[in-house]
Amino acid sequence: MTHPAAIEVLRAGALTTVQDLGRPGWAHLGVPRSGALDPAALRLANRLVGNPEHAAGLEITLTGCTLRLTRATTVAVTGAEVPIQAGARPGDTGRPLSVPAGTVLRIGPARHGVRSWLAVAGGIDVPPVLGSRATDTLSGLGPPPLRDGDRLPLGEPVDAPAPVDSTCCPSPPPELHLTLGPGPREDWFTPTAFDRLLGSAYTISPVSNRVGARLAGAALPRAVAGELPSEGIALGAVQVPADGQPLIFLADHPTTGGYPVIGVVTDVTPLAQARPGTTVRFHGPQR
């Protein structure tokens, strides 16, 4: 019996996970949405190789990874600026690359940004869990993060790769400017807290992950002490724990939480590329 087409994981890297567009619609059962931290970048990678946008690819973090592709196929990498080597041939981000069977694909460490998304024609065909193949690092649903020696099955390609030479993957800006929408618990903070959030520079803390981007900077003083009864959390919610340091919830966020939410970041995708130490500034929606 011949082995079905697969990706063999030669070097898994710091954190490489299977991601698609996640499993929204189950939050009432305590199931996080999960999915690619920058869905647009994964969609683009999928379009470049002729996949439907919801196909599963790999989310690769900071240190890169090395993979062997057992069949001739087309791959594309989007997101962070990373060196790509397909066998002896260099590749570019944002551009489809056709590779022969047995190719060793090396994604190097990110030169800028943190995360890249690899799409392979046919998509990664691990069994879906609640409609998604995404690894949820909080609840453990979906396949575990990749380990050296893993073998991931590939699906059958459905369409030809996109007829494009390359696309534009802009480098992440040195400083992030995030638009902040209203939060449900502004009234749990002092009147100056929201202004302080808008007027201060924060930095991304090293303990940030797929659950949330932790920030360090001006503490946000509370007007109401004590615990808030658990309530539902939206993507991008800026939660303020007892120490006053804000945390922005990303794709693997818990479905409920007990700390007050002061605001909600309208678009969290730039945070997917924010390295620890990156400066973050917030501005209101009216600007």
Add this chain to the structure above:
Amino acid sequence: MRIRPVGAHALLLDCTTPALVEAWRSELWRRREQGDLIAVEIVPAARTVLLDGLPDPTTTAQQLTRWASAVTAATTRPTQANPEDDDAADVVVPVSFDGPDLPNVAQHWGVDVSAVRHRITSTRFRVAFCGFAPGFPYLTGLPAELALPRLTTPRPRVPAGSVALAGPYAGIYPGASPGGWQLVGRTDLVLFDVAANPPARLNPGTTVRMVAA
């Protein structure tokens, strides 16, 4: 009832009481099923219902205001009129009452261990909401005066199926995880199965009885 803004695509319905949370959850799920409401997530919690993935929160807020009086009226109706309150619909959870925190709970409640067991098995619980982990139910039904503190130091590993108490809630751990609730027993009932439909055995709104295994 108060509608609180949550960014550009969500609203938080602040219901003030658990009974209103349940009434709103039930109404909003029904409305969505009927096609009156478009929302990706309708998430009940302790005092609130989150509506997320709304195409137009302003329109949804107007709908909620229109539906409010009917929802409030529903909570004041006698419970016998509600077909969901049929005893036959209760999920029965067989529990071995051998949890390590039973003596502690008994002490807090000022009773002996057998009275704790009796209190739990004679309570009709309702799943107020799920959270913490997939399929973890927050069960209401115990009187407020029996609320319990969490452990000062959470356990690094609580076994799957552990039946536990904290604050005003009872809960059941669907899988092994760290946990700070007081453990009173355990069940073999599978609480979360991704192959089942729905995947959670105890969904919000479900009524639950615990029986000694």
